[in-house]
Amino acid sequence: MADSELRQRKPQGDDDKPKKKKSSKSKRKTDDGDDYTPWLDILRVLSFLFVASCGLSYAISGGESWFWGMQNKPSYLSARWWKAQLSGPVHLTPEQLAQYDGSDSEKPLYLAINGTIYDVSNGWRMYGPGGSYSVFAGCDAARAYVTGCFAEDRTPDLRGVEDMFLPLDDAETDAHWTAAELEELRARELEAARERVQSALKHWVDFFANSKKYHRVGYVKRDKDWLDKTPKRELCAGAQRGRRKRIITT
Numbered sequence: 001m002a003d004s005e006l007r008q009r010k011p012q013g014d015d016d017k018p019k020k021k022k023s024s025k026s027k028r029k030t031d032d033g034d035d036y037t038p039w040l041d042i043l044r045v046l047s048f049l050f051v052a053s054c055g056l057s058y059a060i061s062g063g064e065s066w067f068w069g070m071q072n073k074p075s076y077l078s079a080r081w082w083k084a085q086l087s088g089p090v091h092l093t094p095e096q097l098a099q100y101d102g103s104d105s106e107k108p109l110y111l112a113i114n115g116t117i118y119d120v121s122n123g124w125r126m127y128g129p130g131g132s133y134s135v136f137a138g139c140d141a142a143r144a145y146v147t148g149c150f151a152e153d154r155t156p157d158l159r160g161v162e163d164m165f166l167p168l169d170d171a172e173t174d175a176h177w178t179a180a181e182l183e184e185l186r187a188r189e190l191e192a193a194r195e196r197v198q199s200a201l202k203h204w205v206d207f208f209a210n211s212k213k214y215h216r217v218g219y220v221k222r223d224k225d226w227l228d229k230t231p232k233r234e235l236c237a238g239a240q241r242g243r244r245k246r247i248i249t250t
Contacts, residue, residue, distance in 0.1 A: 090218030097220060101138025102128040112140035117218045118208045140220050145204040146197055149236035159232050164239035165193035167246040176248050
């Protein structure tokens with residue numbers, strides 16, 4: 001009886017051994033039984049980022065470049081622009097502003113108009129040394145923007161600029177008006193001339209204020225009585241040549 005029971009017992013084999021759980025770190029299987037690899041997903045992510053970058057570059061550059069090769073990058077893509085935003089506006093005296101005329105390549109290129117300073121480093125070829133408008137760099141040349149005398153009028157002093165829009169006095173021509181009429185006419189002419197000066201200056205003020213290429217960084221710091229200490233300038237020859245006699249109307 002004992003021997004038959006022993007013969008009927010199943011010998012313990014591998015099936016009776018406790019099965020080991022597969023490690024969670026083992027290779028995952030796909031539905032087809034292939035080993036999973038992350039490289040395909042990585043390639044998909046990189047492809048998406050590349051296409052998104054190209055689309056963003058095209059949109060920002062206005063169709064100029066797919067690969068961020070635009071000549072005039074927006075200000076917010078410049079580290080200098082972010083530094084200026086975080087540090088706040090600068091206040092420079094005319095002497096300090098002159099140091100940003102492009103002679104030192106380590107410094108940004110600044111110009112000012114009507115007391116407001118702009119970073120024009122993106123236009124280095126135009127405003128930097130040797131550029132066609134280099135006379136505007138490192139100073140506030142508001143007067144020159146109106147008169148067109150770039151070399152002579154590198155100053156913000158606008159006194160007398162309205163003369164370029166006033167007719168020349170001529171005894172023979174002016175004899176067509178009485179003294180009272182001529183006085184009234186001159187008053188109207190002066191008012192209109194001052195408006196033309198402000199309009200001409202505003203054109204350039206708005207140009208820099210609305211520019212996507214250049215950005216405002218601060219303001220020129222001057223003494224309150226700086227204008228009283230400055231000798232009044234004569235109208236430059238270029239602006240003077242544009243003046244004409246009064247037109248006689250019937």
